[in-house]
Amino acid sequence: MVSTCALALLISITLPGAASYPSGPPLSSCTDMFPVGHGSNAQNANGSQPPFSITVNSTVYHANDVIQVNLSSTQPWFFEGVFIQARSANCSNPMKDSPIGTFRTIVGEKLLSPINCLEKASSAIAHNQELNLTNIMFYWIAPSGSVGDVYLRGTFARNKALFWTNVFSGYIADASLTNLTKERCTPPAMTSQKTGNGNTLVISLSAIFLSLLFSFL
Ligand SMILES: *[C@@H]1O[C@H](CO)[C@@H](O)[C@H](O)[C@H]1NC(C)=O
Ligand SMILES: *[C@@H]1O[C@H](CO)[C@@H](O)[C@H](O)[C@H]1NC(C)=O
């Protein structure tokens, strides 16, 4: 019994609980862009409009164009975390869940870093520490070839419990093409909570602990 209690103590000391990611989102969230370890639903789930916006300085792109992007709060609220990618506006595109183009920070940027999502260099951008921001600027660089119309998709966390998924910029049309279908290829509502591997580990170790405990009783 003593050893079981010691084991329980050891587990509770050595395993962190459900952690969010103050130093940037894990690569496991690159596809669905849903926060890991926040332990709550997206605020969109109850119909709350995102109080944050993504604006771009162009509605059209040519190969390798540099497009300025601003993230802004539409309320007097800070955002602590952000995660941004460009996505295809053609939902029949088999690559619709993959990031497009690359991101670059402004000179001297300390708060945001590009991330290599799906093994594509700088294909996303996110906080690298806990932010306290109402606006910030960076650049999206269009791909060197024609990939159709795109839009920027973001996830904004006001804090650990309050976050919004599916925050969109306007469409950025591919200048080399016409008559494209402008679609946002995302689930309409993100209501399910997503837990990280840390939680799974806690749950499975708790199960081992409980079975050990019962074997002693
Ligand atoms: C629903 O959204 C409102 C903001 O419109 C927020 O104050 C409230 O906490 C949210 N409720 C839940 C359960 O997320
Ligand atoms: C971004 O913000 C800067 C500074 O406020 C402003 O000069 C610029 O026009 C904005 N650009 C976009 C694309 O919103």
Ligand SMILES: *[C@@H]1O[C@H](CO)[C@@H](O)[C@H](O)[C@H]1NC(C)=O
């Ligand atoms: C958008 O901003 C980028 C970077 O500052 C600049 O190079 C580009 O010319 C701007 N595009 C437009 C349409 O103003």
Ligand SMILES: *[C@@H]1O[C@H](CO)[C@@H](O)[C@H](O)[C@H]1NC(C)=O
């Ligand atoms: C969308 O993608 C599909 C599959 O690649 C393609 O057949 C179709 O032509 C695209 N539609 C537009 C409007 O580009």
Ligand SMILES: *[C@@H]1O[C@H](CO)[C@@H](O)[C@H](O)[C@H]1NC(C)=O
């Ligand atoms: C963030 O903003 C709050 C509210 O203004 C302030 O109390 C806090 O010190 C700020 N934190 C940082 C790290 O800037």
Ligand SMILES: *[C@@H]1O[C@H](CO)[C@@H](O)[C@H](O)[C@H]1NC(C)=O
């Ligand atoms: C583009 O759209 C216009 C207006 O809907 C239509 O008349 C034209 O045929 C379309 N062109 C192509 C190549 O689909």
